[in-house]
Amino acid sequence: MKKLALIIIPVIILTIIVGFMVAKKLTAPAKVETPIEQVFAPAEPETKAKAEVTSSQNGRAVTLKITNLTPEVSSVEYEMSYLTNKGLSRGVIGKIRPNGQDSVTREILLGSCSTGGKCVYDEGVTKITLTLKFNKTSGPATGLNKDFEL
Numbered sequence: 001m002k003k004l005a006l007i008i009i010p011v012i013i014l015t016i017i018v019g020f021m022v023a024k025k026l027t028a029p030a031k032v033e034t035p036i037e038q039v040f041a042p043a044e045p046e047t048k049a050k051a052e053v054t055s056s057q058n059g060r061a062v063t064l065k066i067t068n069l070t071p072e073v074s075s076v077e078y079e080m081s082y083l084t085n086k087g088l089s090r091g092v093i094g095k096i097r098p099n100g101q102d103s104v105t106r107e108i109l110l111g112s113c114s115t116g117g118k119c120v121y122d123e124g125v126t127k128i129t130l131t132l133k134f135n136k137t138s139g140p141a142t143g144l145n146k147d148f149e150l
Helices: 002-027
Strands: 050-055 061-067 073-083 089-096 104-109 111-113 119-121 127-136 142-149
Touching (some): 050 127, 050 142, 061 073, 104 111
Antiparallel strands (some): 050 061, 061 104, 073 127, 127 142
Protein backbone atom coordinates (compact mmCIF):
# COMPACT_ATOMS: atom_id res chain seq x y z
CA MET A 1 0.00 0.00 0.00
CA LYS A 2 2.85 2.41 0.86
CA LYS A 3 4.50 1.69 -2.50
CA LEU A 4 1.26 2.49 -4.32
CA ALA A 5 0.92 5.75 -2.37
CA LEU A 6 4.52 6.69 -3.21
CA ILE A 7 3.70 6.35 -6.93
CA ILE A 8 0.19 7.84 -6.97
CA ILE A 9 0.88 10.97 -4.88
CA PRO A 10 3.69 12.34 -7.13
CA VAL A 11 1.58 11.59 -10.23
CA ILE A 12 -1.38 13.49 -8.74
CA ILE A 13 0.86 16.44 -7.76
CA LEU A 14 2.46 16.51 -11.21
CA THR A 15 -1.00 16.37 -12.87
CA ILE A 16 -2.20 19.31 -10.74
CA ILE A 17 0.91 21.38 -11.58
CA VAL A 18 0.59 20.68 -15.32
CA GLY A 19 -3.14 21.47 -15.13
CA PHE A 20 -2.43 24.87 -13.54
CA MET A 21 0.22 25.63 -16.16
CA VAL A 22 -2.12 24.75 -19.03
CA ALA A 23 -4.98 26.76 -17.51
CA LYS A 24 -2.69 29.77 -17.03
CA LYS A 25 -1.49 29.53 -20.63
CA LEU A 26 -5.06 29.33 -21.96
CA THR A 27 -6.27 32.31 -19.92
CA ALA A 28 -3.21 34.52 -20.54
CA PRO A 29 -3.80 37.42 -22.95
CA ALA A 30 -2.61 36.77 -26.47
CA LYS A 31 0.86 38.08 -27.15
CA VAL A 32 0.74 40.56 -29.98
CA GLU A 33 3.91 40.72 -32.00
CA THR A 34 4.70 44.06 -33.53
CA PRO A 35 6.38 43.94 -36.91
CA ILE A 36 10.01 44.90 -37.00
CA GLU A 37 10.49 47.99 -39.08
CA GLN A 38 13.17 47.59 -41.71
CA VAL A 39 15.66 50.40 -41.35
CA PHE A 40 17.98 51.48 -44.11
CA ALA A 41 20.46 54.28 -44.55
CA PRO A 42 19.22 57.45 -46.24
CA ALA A 43 20.08 57.82 -49.90
CA GLU A 44 23.70 58.82 -50.20
CA PRO A 45 24.35 62.33 -51.52
CA GLU A 46 26.29 60.99 -54.50
CA THR A 47 23.34 58.77 -55.46
CA LYS A 48 20.97 61.73 -55.85
CA ALA A 49 18.16 59.40 -56.88
CA LYS A 50 14.90 61.25 -57.45
CA ALA A 51 11.34 60.02 -57.65
CA GLU A 52 8.28 61.51 -59.31
CA VAL A 53 4.69 60.30 -59.07
CA THR A 54 2.14 61.66 -61.53
CA SER A 55 -1.52 60.78 -61.88
CA SER A 56 -3.04 59.47 -65.09
CA GLN A 57 -5.79 61.55 -66.71
CA ASN A 58 -8.54 59.26 -65.45
CA GLY A 59 -7.02 58.96 -61.95
CA ARG A 60 -6.99 55.16 -62.06
CA ALA A 61 -3.21 54.83 -62.16
CA VAL A 62 -0.04 56.70 -61.37
CA THR A 63 3.32 56.75 -63.10
CA LEU A 64 6.38 56.25 -60.91
CA LYS A 65 9.57 57.63 -62.43
CA ILE A 66 12.91 57.15 -60.68
CA THR A 67 15.92 58.99 -62.09
CA ASN A 68 19.63 59.39 -61.31
CA LEU A 69 20.16 55.73 -60.46
CA THR A 70 23.76 54.60 -60.17
CA PRO A 71 25.02 51.35 -61.78
CA GLU A 72 25.39 49.58 -58.40
CA VAL A 73 21.61 49.70 -57.80
CA SER A 74 20.51 46.14 -58.58
CA SER A 75 16.83 46.63 -57.72
CA VAL A 76 14.41 49.18 -56.32
CA GLU A 77 11.62 48.01 -54.00
CA TYR A 78 8.69 50.38 -53.75
CA GLU A 79 5.73 50.74 -51.43
CA MET A 80 2.94 53.21 -52.08
CA SER A 81 0.28 53.84 -49.49
CA TYR A 82 -2.79 56.06 -49.82
CA LEU A 83 -6.34 56.69 -48.65
CA THR A 84 -9.38 56.37 -50.90
CA ASN A 85 -12.28 58.83 -50.84
CA LYS A 86 -14.08 56.29 -48.60
CA GLY A 87 -11.27 56.52 -46.04
CA LEU A 88 -9.90 53.04 -46.82
CA SER A 89 -6.15 52.62 -46.43
CA ARG A 90 -4.66 50.95 -49.51
CA GLY A 91 -1.21 50.14 -50.76
CA VAL A 92 0.85 48.78 -53.59
CA ILE A 93 4.23 47.06 -53.38
CA GLY A 94 6.60 46.00 -56.10
CA LYS A 95 10.15 45.67 -57.33
CA ILE A 96 11.89 47.19 -60.33
CA ARG A 97 15.18 45.97 -61.77
CA PRO A 98 16.90 48.87 -63.57
CA ASN A 99 19.40 46.59 -65.38
CA GLY A 100 22.07 49.29 -65.41
CA GLN A 101 19.75 52.05 -66.64
CA ASP A 102 19.93 55.39 -64.84
CA SER A 103 16.14 55.85 -64.88
CA VAL A 104 13.08 53.62 -64.75
CA THR A 105 9.36 54.22 -65.19
CA ARG A 106 6.47 52.07 -64.01
CA GLU A 107 2.72 52.59 -64.37
CA ILE A 108 0.95 51.46 -61.19
CA LEU A 109 -2.77 50.77 -60.99
CA LEU A 110 -4.67 52.28 -58.06
CA GLY A 111 -7.06 49.41 -57.41
CA SER A 112 -7.19 45.71 -58.12
CA CYS A 113 -8.04 43.45 -61.04
CA SER A 114 -9.26 39.86 -61.04
CA THR A 115 -7.80 37.16 -63.26
CA GLY A 116 -10.90 37.55 -65.42
CA GLY A 117 -9.88 41.12 -66.21
CA LYS A 118 -12.51 42.89 -64.10
CA CYS A 119 -10.96 45.86 -62.29
CA VAL A 120 -12.11 47.85 -59.29
CA TYR A 121 -10.41 51.24 -59.06
CA ASP A 122 -9.72 53.24 -55.92
CA GLU A 123 -11.27 56.68 -56.29
CA GLY A 124 -10.47 60.01 -54.74
CA VAL A 125 -6.76 59.41 -54.16
CA THR A 126 -5.13 62.79 -53.56
CA LYS A 127 -1.98 61.92 -51.62
CA ILE A 128 0.48 59.03 -51.91
CA THR A 129 3.27 58.15 -49.51
CA LEU A 130 6.15 56.50 -51.35
CA THR A 131 8.94 54.47 -49.78
CA LEU A 132 11.82 53.32 -51.98
CA LYS A 133 14.57 50.89 -51.02
CA PHE A 134 17.62 50.86 -53.28
CA ASN A 135 19.28 47.43 -53.14
CA LYS A 136 22.90 47.51 -54.23
CA THR A 137 25.29 44.92 -55.59
CA SER A 138 27.55 45.70 -52.62
CA GLY A 139 27.09 47.71 -49.45
CA PRO A 140 23.99 48.54 -47.44
CA ALA A 141 20.64 49.35 -49.00
CA THR A 142 19.61 52.99 -49.00
CA GLY A 143 16.15 54.47 -49.03
CA LEU A 144 13.92 57.38 -49.82
CA ASN A 145 10.56 58.38 -48.30
CA LYS A 146 8.41 61.07 -49.86
CA ASP A 147 4.78 62.25 -49.96
CA PHE A 148 3.17 63.25 -53.25
CA GLU A 149 0.03 65.34 -53.79
CA LEU A 150 -1.90 64.33 -56.89
